[in-house]
Amino acid sequence: MILKNGTVVTMNSDFEVFKGDIRIQGDSIQELGTLSAYAGEEVIDLGGKVVIPGLIQTHVHLCQTIFRNRAEDRPLLRWLKEKIWVMEAGLTPETIRISAELAIAELLKGGTTAVLTMETVHHTKVVLEAVRRGGIRAVVGKALMDRNDRGHPDDWVQSIEESLADIKQLCDEWQGAENGRIGICLAPRFALSASRELLDKVLEFSEERGLLIHTHAAESQEETEEVRRETGMGNIEYFHQLGLLSPKFCVAHCIWVDEREMDLLAWSGSQVLHCPTANMKLGSGMAPIAEMRDKGVSVSLGADGAACNNTLDMFQEMRLTGLIQKVRIGAEALPARDIFAMATLGGARALGQEDKIGSIEVGKKADVVVLDLDKPHSVPGEQDIYTRIVYSARADDVDSVWVDGKMVVDRGKLLTLDEGEMVERAKRVMIQ
Numbered sequence: 066m067i068l069k070n071g072t073v074v075t076m077n078s079d080f081e082v083f084k085g086d087i088r089i090q091g092d093s094i095q096e097l098g099t100l101s102a103y104a105g106e107e108v109i110d111l112g113g114k115v116v117i118p119g120l121i122q123t124h125v126h127l128c129q130t131i132f133r134n135r136a137e138d139r140p141l142l143r144w145l146k147e148k149i150w151v152m153e154a155g156l157t158p159e160t161i162r163i164s165a166e167l168a169i170a171e172l173l174k175g176g177t178t179a180v181l182t183m184e185t186v187h188h189t190k191v192v193l194e195a196v197r198r199g200g201i202r203a204v205v206g207k208a209l210m211d212r213n214d215r216g217h218p219d220d221w222v223q224s225i226e227e228s229l230a231d232i233k234q235l236c237d238e239w240q241g242a243e244n245g246r247i248g249i250c251l252a253p254r255f256a257l258s259a260s261r262e263l264l265d266k267v268l269e270f271s272e273e274r275g276l277l278i279h280t281h282a283a284e285s286q287e288e289t290e291e292v293r294r295e296t297g298m299g300n301i302e303y304f305h306q307l308g309l310l311s312p313k314f315c316v317a318h319c320i321w322v323d324e325r326e327m328d329l330l331a332w333s334g335s336q337v338l339h340c341p342t343a344n345m346k347l348g349s350g351m352a353p354i355a356e357m358r359d360k361g362v363s364v365s366l367g368a369d370g371a372a373c374n375n376t377l378d379m380f381q382e383m384r385l386t387g388l389i390q391k392v393r394i395g396a397e398a399l400p401a402r403d404i405f406a407m408a409t410l411g412g413a414r415a416l417g418q419e420d421k422i423g424s425i426e427v428g429k430k431a432d433v434v435v436l437d438l439d440k441p442h443s444v445p446g447e448q449d450i451y452t453r454i455v456y457s458a459r460a461d462d463v464d465s466v467w468v469d470g471k472m473v474v475d476r477g478k479l480l481t482l483d484e485g486e487m488v489e490r491a492k493r494v495m496i497q
Contacts, residue, residue: 066088066089066106066107066108066109067086067087067088067089067100067102067106067107067108067109068086068087068089068109068111068116068433068435069086069100069108069109069110069111070084070085070086070110070111070112070113071084071085071086071087071111071113071114071115071116071435072084072113072114072115072116072450073085073087073097073116073425074115074116074117074118074405074425074450074451074454075097075118075424075425075426076117076118076405076406076409076410076423076424076425077424077425077426080402082450083097083098084113085097085098085099085100086098086099086100087116087425087431087433088100089431089433089467089470090470091470092244092430092431092469092470092471093428093429093430093431093470094425094426094427094428094429094430094431094433095427096427097425097426097427109465111435113439114435114436114437114438114439114464115435115436115437115438115450115453115454116425116433116434116435116436117176117405117409117425117433117434117436117454118409118422118423118424118425118432118433118434119176119177119178119179119202119409119422119432119433119434119466119467119468120175120176120177120178120179120379120408120409120412120434121177121178121179121180121365121408121409121411121412121413121415121416121422121423122172122177122179122180122181122366122367122368122377122379122382122412123180123181123315123317123336123338123365123366123367123411123412123415123416124181124183124279124315124317124338124340124367124368124369125168125172125180125181125182125183125367125368125369125370125377126182126183126184126369126370126372127164127165127168127169127180127182127184127192127195128153128156128161128164128165128184128185128188128192129149129152129153129164129370129371129372129373130164130165130167130168130171130370130371130372130377131156131160131163131164131167131491131494132148132149132152132164132370132371132372133371133372133375134375135148135152135372136148136149136152136372136373139347140285140287140347140348140349141284141285141287141288141347141349142285142287142288142291144347144373148372149372150221152372153185153186153221154220154221156185156187156188157188158188158191160494161184161185161188161191161192162191162194162195163487163490163491163494164491165191165192165195165196165199166195166198166199166482166487167487167488167491168371168377169195169196169199169200169201169482170199170479170482170484170487171376171377171378172201172377173199173200173201173466173468173473173474173479173481174460174463174466174474174477174479175377175378175379175380175460175463176379176380176434176436176460176463176466177201177377177379178201178202178422178432178433178434178466178467178468179201179202179203179412179413179416179418179422179432179468180201180202180203180204180367181203181204181206181250181277181279181315181338181367181412181415181416182203182204182205182206182279183206183208183252183254183279183280184205184206184207184208184252185207185208186207186208186209186210186221186222186223187221189205189206189207189231189235190235190238190239192205193205193235193239193242193247196247197242197243197247198481198482199473199481199482200468200469200471200473200480200481201468201473202246202247202422202430202432202468202469203246203247203248204247204248204249204250204277204279204416205235205239205247205248205249205250206249206250206251206252206277206279207228207231207232207235207252208252208253208254209223209228209232209251209252209253209254209259209263209267210222210223210253210254210258210259211223211224211225211228211258211259211260211262211263212257212258212259212260222258225260225262225263225266228263229266229270232249232251232270235249236249236274236276240274240276243469244469245421246468246469248277248416249276250276250277250278250279250315251267251270251271251276251277251278251279252278252279252280253267253278253280254280254281255280255281255282255284255288256282256292256295256296256300256303256304257288257291257292257295259280261307264304264307264309265307267309268307268308268309271313275313276313277313277314277315277415277416277417278309278313278314278315279315279317280304280314280315280316280317281316281317281318282300282301282304282316282317282318282319283299283300283301283318283319283320283321283322283326284317284318284320284321284344284347284349285320285321285347285349285350286321286349286350288300288321289321299321299322299323299325299326300321300322300326301316301319301322301326301329301330302325302326302329304316305326305329305333310329310330310333310335311333311334311335312333312334312335312336312363312417313417314333314335314336315335315336315338315415316330316335316336316337316338317338317340317367317369318338318339318340318344318349318352319337319339319352319357320344320349320350320351320352320353321350322353322357327353327356327357327360327362328360330357330360330362331357331360331361331362334363335362335363336363336364336365336414336415337352337354337357337362337363337364337365338364338365338366338367338415339352339354339364339365339366339367339382339386339407340366340367340368340369340374340382341366341382341385341386341389342368342369342374342376342381342382342385343368343369343370343373343374345385345389346373346374346375347373351389351392351393353393354386354389354390354399355390355393355394355398355399358399358403363411363414363415364407364411365407365408365411365412365414365415366379366382366383366386366407366408366411366412367382368381368382376460378459378460379408379460380454380455380458380459380460380462381460382408383404383405383407383408383454383455384455384456386399386404386407387399387401387404387455387456400451401449401451401452401454401455401456402451404451404455405451405454405455409423409424410423410424411423430469430470431467431468431469431470432467432468432469433466433467434463434465434466434467435463435464435465435466436454436458436462436463436464437462437464438453438454438457438458438462440462442457442459443457443458443459443462461477463477464476464477
């Protein structure tokens with residue numbers, strides 16, 4: 066097919082923006098420019114709408130979507146102990162399926178085409194089946210937790226042997242599934258839920274299978290102080306001592322990091338996953354993103370979960386990313402193009418898929434999003450397309466979405482899942 070007459074924001078090495086066409090063949094972008102259709106080729110006239118690479122969220126919890134609006138007004142550790150761990154322990158295969166499908170619908174309709182996720186301890190296969198049906202690109206991790214000294218439900222932690230057996234089975238069944246659209250990562254929850262022995266095994270398995278490691282660190286001051294009491298080190302320094310830091314190490318939050326830890330993140334090529342709304346909602350703090358980027362740390366964005374954010378809206382995360390750093394540093398901090406790069410190229414780098422996604426270029430996967438920005442809240446805006454996307458655009462400006470060359474949203478309508486049915490099922494679960 067040809068997507069014709071769009072304003073294409075490529076995010077290639079020259080940050081080229083052009084008015085023209087995109088030819089998609091199979092799952093990939095075949096040609097860019099002013100194109101003529103082949104005989105029988107489908108042509109979709111975009112009428113000047115803006116085309117962007119699919120947005121990439123690198124820290125989400127699909128299984129927590131069903132907890133939306135139910136875990137309010139608590140700091141991180143109380144929020145986990147009093148709400149999240151209890152509710153996650155009560156999830157069933159059916160409620161996890163509802164939760165994951167609800168999340169995938171919101172993500173796709175809001176222009177997010179790829180995610181790095183951390184799920185709960187059990188029923189990860191149910192999430193993967195929802196990913197398959199929903200059509201989103203995802204690297205999915207089962208939460209790994211072997212410590213039972215922080216108020217976890219007794220039947221909710223697993224031994225190292227049980228955890229690794231589950232991971233091996235998930236890798237054998239799902240790694241590279243759906244033409245490479247689905248992957249598996251290792252997801253030790255955080256230092257206070259995972260023993261040193263488990264983290265050693267995670268590193269060994271990551272090196273053996275080439276898997277990403279996805280975890281949380283330095284999210285709140287209280288958590289960071291507890292890690293220091295246990296280990297004598299900051300959270301990132303502790304992970305460094307264990308040998309975990311590397312380009313495959315994806316660590317969410319990193320709010321309470323010092324200069325040495327930022328230097329370690331930069332030196333190792335580790336990936337920082339910034340979740341500004343969740344950090345503000347839990348009162349955790351404001352991550353020093355501008356300083357990390359100045360040191361060369363690779364930063365990408367995520368909404369975290371609907372339980373601590375209430376939405377999974379990447380446009381909201383981009384906007385808040387900029388506003389927070391401008392308040393912290395000054396009005397010149399983080400230009401809009403840099404923020405949009407974090408939401409696209411940075412996400413692709415975190416997933417280890419920068420050769421496949423994150424920009425609109427010949428040979429890359431056809432993960433593209435069409436935005437209708439000719440609306441009162443986003444015009445005029447011809448001078449700087451990045452500012453228009455980051456500060457004026459909204460999730461409901463998403464018109465159409467393709468993942469792996471397949472249309473999954475058409476003029477705002479989700480094509481892969483029954484949106485009405487899932488909303489009704491979610492409402493019934495909430496009532497119970």
